[in-house]
Amino acid sequence: MAETHLSPRNIPDRLEGRGVRLLKSWESLLLVVACLIFLGNSLASPYFLDPWNLSDATFNFTEKAMIAFAMALVIISGEIDLSVASIIALASTAMGYAVQLGFDTPALVIVGLSVGLICGVVNGLLITGLGLPSIVVTIGTMSLFRGLSFIILGDQAFTGYPDSFAWFGQGYVWWVFSFEFTLFVVLAVIYGVVLHKTNFGRAVYAIGNNQTAALFSGIRVNRVKFTLFLLTGLMAGLASICLTSRLGSTRPSIALGWELEVVTMVVLGGVSILGGSGTIPGVVLAALIMGMVTFGFGLLNVPGIVMSIFIGLLLISVIALPILWRRARRRLAH
Amino acid sequence: MSKLLKNRELLLVGAILVLIALIAWRFPPFVAPANLARVYNDTSILIILALGQMAVILTRCIDLSMAANLALSGMVAAMLNAAFPGLPIPVIILSAMALGAVLGMVNGALVWKLNIPPIVVTLGTLTIYRGLIFLLTNGKWINAHQMSDAFKSFPRADLAGIPVLSWLSVVMVAAMFLVMTRTPLGRAFFAVGGNPHAAVYTGIDVGRTRFFAYCLSGTLAGLSGYLWVSRYAVAYVDIAAGFELDIIAACVIGGISIAGGIGSVPGAVLGALFLGVIKNALPVINISPFAQMAISGMVIIIAVAVNARAERRKGRVILKKAEAV
Numbered sequence: 001m002a003e004t005h006l007s008p009r010n011i012p013d014r015l016e017g018r019g020v021r022l023l024k025s026w027e028s029l030l031l032v033v034a035c036l037i038f039l040g041n042s043l044a045s046p047y048f049l050d051p052w053n054l055s056d057a058t059f060n061f062t063e064k065a066m067i068a069f070a071m072a073l074v075i076i077s078g079e080i081d082l083s084v085a086s087i088i089a090l091a092s093t094a095m096g097y098a099v100q101l102g103f104d105t106p107a108l109v110i111v112g113l114s115v116g117l118i119c120g121v122v123n124g125l126l127i128t129g130l131g132l133p134s135i136v137v138t139i140g141t142m143s144l145f146r147g148l149s150f151i152i153l154g155d156q157a158f159t160g161y162p163d164s165f166a167w168f169g170q171g172y173v174w175w176v177f178s179f180e181f182t183l184f185v186v187l188a189v190i191y192g193v194v195l196h197k198t199n200f201g202r203a204v205y206a207i208g209n210n211q212t213a214a215l216f217s218g219i220r221v222n223r224v225k226f227t228l229f230l231l232t233g234l235m236a237g238l239a240s241i242c243l244t245s246r247l248g249s250t251r252p253s254i255a256l257g258w259e260l261e262v263v264t265m266v267v268l269g270g271v272s273i274l275g276g277s278g279t280i281p282g283v284v285l286a287a288l289i290m291g292m293v294t295f296g297f298g299l300l301n302v303p304g305i306v307m308s309i310f311i312g313l314l315l316i317s318v319i320a321l322p323i324l325w326r327r328a329r330r331r332l333a334h
Numbered sequence: 335m336s337k338l339l340k341n342r343e344l345l346l347v348g349a350i351l352v353l354i355a356l357i358a359w360r361f362p363p364f365v366a367p368a369n370l371a372r373v374y375n376d377t378s379i380l381i382i383l384a385l386g387q388m389a390v391i392l393t394r395c396i397d398l399s400m401a402a403n404l405a406l407s408g409m410v411a412a413m414l415n416a417a418f419p420g421l422p423i424p425v426i427i428l429s430a431m432a433l434g435a436v437l438g439m440v441n442g443a444l445v446w447k448l449n450i451p452p453i454v455v456t457l458g459t460l461t462i463y464r465g466l467i468f469l470l471t472n473g474k475w476i477n478a479h480q481m482s483d484a485f486k487s488f489p490r491a492d493l494a495g496i497p498v499l500s501w502l503s504v505v506m507v508a509a510m511f512l513v514m515t516r517t518p519l520g521r522a523f524f525a526v527g528g529n530p531h532a533a534v535y536t537g538i539d540v541g542r543t544r545f546f547a548y549c550l551s552g553t554l555a556g557l558s559g560y561l562w563v564s565r566y567a568v569a570y571v572d573i574a575a576g577f578e579l580d581i582i583a584a585c586v587i588g589g590i591s592i593a594g595g596i597g598s599v600p601g602a603v604l605g606a607l608f609l610g611v612i613k614n615a616l617p618v619i620n621i622s623p624f625a626q627m628a629i630s631g632m633v634i635i636i637a638v639a640v641n642a643r644a645e646r647r648k649g650r651v652i653l654k655k656a657e658a659v
Contacts, residue, residue: 080453132638135396135453136582136592140634143579147628154624252624260457273451303473305571309465316458320448 026270030285037289041296048299055176059169059246060298061265061291062180063239064258065283068265069191070232072283075266076195077228078208078275079134083123084236085258086145091115091240093149096158096250105164109241116237117230119145124229128222134229142259149252158250169246180242184287187235192280200224208275257308264315265290273319290314342589346604350611357615364618371496377610378503379558379565381603383577384584385510386551388602391585392523393544394530394594395452399441400555401577402463405569407434407559409467412476412485412569419482426485430560431553437463438552442545452544460578467571478567489565499561506554511599523547527594583630584609587637609633 022028041048048054067084074081094115095108103111119141126137171179195201203224206214215221244250269286271278290311297307358365383400390397411430414421437459444455478486489499514520522543525533530540563569588605590597609630616623 126635126639130639130642132642133592136586136638137635139579139582140631140638142631143583143627143634144631147625147631150624150627151622154622257461260461263454263457267454273454303468305465305468305473308461309469312458312461312465315454316444316450316462319450319454320444323448323450 027279027282027285030268030270030282030289034285034289034292037292037296041292041299044296045299048296051176055178055181057291057295058178058181058184060294061287062178062184063242063246064262064265064290065184065287066187066239066242067232067235067258067262068269068283068287069187069280070228070235071262072266072269072271072278072280073191073195073204074134074228074232075263075271075273076208076275076278077204077225078211079127079225079228080138080263080273081123081134081229081232082138082259082263083119083142083145084232084239084262085255086142086149087116087119087233087236088240088243088255088258089149089252090119090145091237092244092250092254093152093158093252095161095241095244097152099158099161105162108161108165109168112241112244113234113237116233116235116240118233119236120230120233123233124226127229128226146252153250153252159248161245161248165245166248167245169242169244180246183238183242188280188284195280200227204228205276208277260315261290261311264311267315268318343598343600343604346588346601346608350604350608353608353611353615357611357619360619361615364615371500373610373614374607375497375500376614377606378499379561380580380584380610381503381606382506382554382558382561383581384588384602384606385506385599386554387581387585388588388590388597388599389510389514389523389547389550390452390544391582391590391592392527392594392597393540393547394527395445395544395547396456396582396592397438397441397548397551398453398456398578398582399437399459399463400551400581401574402460403434403437403552403555404559404562404577405571405573405575406437406463406467406470407431407556408563408573409470409476409559409569409571411560412481412563413470415482415485416476416480423484423488427557427560431556434556434559435549435553438548438550438555439545441552442548445548446541446545449541464571464575471571473571476563476569481564481567486564486567489561499565502557502561506557507599507603514599519543519546524595527591527596529595579634580609580630583634583637586634586641589637589641591641592638605637 016024071081071084091112095112098108098111123134123138123141126132126141127134168179173179173182195204203214203219206217206219207221207224211221240255243255247254265286266278266283267273268290269278269283271283293310294307297310354365354370363369383404387397387400407430410433411426414426414429441452441455441459444450444459445452489497489502491498493501514523522533522538525536525538526540526543533540533543562574566573584606585597585602586592586605587608588597588601588603590601590605612629612633613626616626616629
């Protein structure tokens, strides 16, 4: 038997200190990887270290990361939302439609956010109200939401967004810091505080670890879950505004396959897909890593589909390697 | 208990008949026997795939990589045919099935040996398999003129008035029905999904059973790969993109519980037929084909809501939960 049983003899004299735990954590590993990739990229391409190039590189991940923050909370609570990319498509289609009706930028933002919110409410109601499994519900709504944009758009595209709308995806707040990147930083701080410093965050962990126990300790499980799906919808709406503004047009196939990349980002960030553990700093680092890798590949002229192989491999190996590592260590210990 | 299951399938038969009646009311030629046979033929590939997905879902797993597996196996079959036009068709079919089985084994091994959640594994392999097609072909297409006539005509060949493709799906349905109801493996699928812990105590290896389920779904995806490519006479990176959702939808509509352990072969077949009828009916009753995606989505949500209601009174329970003792 490779299992170590916790007999009195095996209890260590003292637990690991805070510093040691931090050093051994997934996040510090991610930080090392991020630094290595940064170094590798700057050696591989002379154009990488330019501040404006780096600023361009952030667009690779900011929109996905916005959703990833909310998705991290959903996954920690033991659920999943596969409909995010379709929410982007539907919100973008709604905004394009609003443009045809002659709406201006502030109205477009409201349309985008509220479509995201409504989609989140639909998911939340189906999952918490009817008690259906989130994976099937969001596979269904994934098809439904994007299907609605296909009905509205067919093989057409919406263009002609007002000039002022372009600021969300193309504007800069200060020097090389784009609006999207600033938003990413602000949201990272907000989600970090909410998850790690509030009762709500504790409740999310509690639900992910043991839903029944959470319910009996007085947490309104369904209300928390509903809020999380609502937040994810809202974030998808926000990402839709940024993406639509950056591209300047809407097709029904916009953001196709993003749900995979967002889930990969969250899992790479150390969030357990089974729920109950994970941190926002981890997700931030994972976003940086994925952004830099895609950007580096882009500088080296690697086609997009090859990058997607890499992301698929990354997703599986990120989960497999710690398991193999633990097994190897256990074997060595005996 | 079995009465309930029958009810479920009768309900679906009823729903399909009502659907066909509604379509016939708008467009009478739809119910001509020749046209219904055409609809079945058009749904054959979905039926075969749904059978594989059913086995996987029964064991509490999911296979999102089936469509990518289909595309990769189909592409390899087409490349084999283009490179060696003399190769007999059975050899091509067998190699497509073998490749599909290997791809399924990769999924199964990751789930079995490393205990990675099935959704993560197949989400990953979904992109990897599709990416591999690109690496294999550099994004080039294999068109009809590069394929031999035998390769293209096999699924269309007429056997007693019905195409081989339809016959193949009938044979697969019959074979799967036997496997699910008459073999230890079939029972193991139900037992593992119904109660994994109890399954272990009855001597069933849960991981290995899941591995076999993935082998099965992979093999059927490989077979469908050849059928798809030869039927549409074209192979490229994006064939059957997004089809994995249709497959899961067929299963969910067919009453196969995503929580595992509940489902039947007739259910999967009827679920696939339900989608097939909708897909074939949309153009003839003047609804834009673009509406199909939204309709599938709606149907999945309704089906899963109905399932949840039915599952409160459990279906085929082989191993009871501990609380019940």
